[in-house]
Amino acid sequence: MGKWIGILLLATLGTVVRAADYPSEQGILQVDEMIGGLEHPWSLTFLPDDQGLLITERPGRLRRLDASGRLSPPIDGVPAVYARGQGGLLDVALSPDFKQDRQVYLAYAEAGDGKAGTAVGRGRLSDDGARLEDFQRFFQQQPKLSTGIHFGARLVFDRDGYLFIALGENNQRPTAQDLDKLQGKLVRLHADGRVPADNPFVNRPGARPEIWSYGHRNPQGMALDPRSGTLWLHEHGPRGGDEINLPRPGRNYGWPLATHGINYSFTAIPEAKGKQVEGTEPPHYVWEKSPAISGMAFYNHSRFPAWRDNLFIGALKGELIRLQLDGERVVHEERLLGQLGKRIRDVRQGPDGYLYLLTDEPNGKLLRVGLKPREQR
Incomplete structure (x- = not known):
């Protein structure tokens, strides 16, 4: 962990601002503001x-x-982005061989043909x-x-070094079912x-060979299970x-043919045939009432044993969601940090075993979340 032990003492440098304590089922959550002044991180x-x-x-x-808590000026060499609506500079990931090649991967919205789509590159x-x-x-x-809207744009490398890119359907519903398009x-x-030569639609006429799965709406969280390697x-x-x-590989996840939701106008989705439709995969887990999920991280650190084998998900409606797992089965859900009232855009486990959250706002913050030791409760 090196200096990440020392970063716990950054309050002496005026960087960390003690925020507050919040209740949870597993103890008192201690939330510290590591830095503010970020524009829609x-x-x-x-x-x-x-x-x-980064x-x-x-x-x-x-x-x-x-x-040591110093925020750099903007890094040079970042591509121009389509910064409108939900678009802009989105996900960042490191090469699996970063220590040797120092390659940084970026997903971003890119303009073209009068509209925009998701692009990915590296430097x-x-x-x-x-x-x-x-x-x-x-x-x-x-x-x-x-x-x-609906760029998706999460990036994850699996254990074999393959890069997965999650793509939204650009709010063009039927395209999520079109194998000749990369929407959804x-x-x-x-x-x-x-x-890769073994992608499921390689050599299939009329299908994009890049596709792994389809029928997605607007994926904004993706993570690799450290226990099994499952995405x-x-x-x-x-x-x-x-x-x-x-x-x-090759599976259809339903949108817009199968959905548990309706239009924002309270009307039915025109293409929908029900919550479960033959030929499509049912959700592994579903929220009938949307918390507006964004960001996802498995917890597998020894610092807070109560969180081991839990999945944490940010929610833009102002919560952090904790899912307790039994293998791949979700057995319990807890809503956390609702008192903060912040749109939680991303959540990651840090090398020090704390959770790190980004709040999506004009004065966005990086927050550190941990469980208080019992003697301090």
Whole structure:
């Protein structure tokens, strides 16, 4: 953990602001504000070897917070983004071989053809952390159909080094079922953007070979289960029907044919044939009333044993959701931090065993969450 032990003492530098304590089923939650002044932060990732962490801001800035609590100016070399509506600079992930290649992956909204779509590229983080060198885009969502919403855009590498990219359907519902389009899809690529030969739709006429699974609406959380290597993905429903899926190759996850939700206008989804439809996969877990889920992290650290094998999910309606797991089965749900009243955009487990949250607001914050020791309760 190195300097991440020392970061607990950053209050002496005036960086950490003690926020408050909050109740939970497993003890008192201690929430500290690590830094504020972030403009709609969207994602974070921890750098190895005490180099701090990277944070994306939706208007198009990538920032580094070092292990002593200093926030960098915007890192140079970030691509231009389509910063309208829900678009902008979105997810950030590190190469599985980051210690050797220092490659940083970015997902972002990209303009084109009068509309926009999700793009992904990578560049080398300079040794001083001040710029991305030789950034190259290697993936574009085609066609571009978004007018500012439903980009999806989460990135995850699996244990074999394949890159998964979660893509929203750009609010163009039927396209999630169209295999010749990349809307509402989960795609799987090699780290350099090449299509793996064993993807399920390779050599299928009329289908994009990048596709791993389809029928997704607007996935904004994705994480790899550290116990099994299984990929978990969650997505926004419309009015109701947020859901978790465990995407399998070639499977159809239903949107918009199968949904637990309705239109925001309280009318039925025109294409929907029910909550479960033959030929589509039912949700692994579903919220009939949408908490507006965003961000996802498994907890597998020894610091807080009560959280082991739990899944934490951010909610834009102002909560942190804790799901207790028995294998892959969700056996209990707890809502946390509702008193904060903050849109929680991302959640990650830090190398020190604390949870780190980003709040989505003009003055966004990085929060650290832990359980107070029993002697302090």
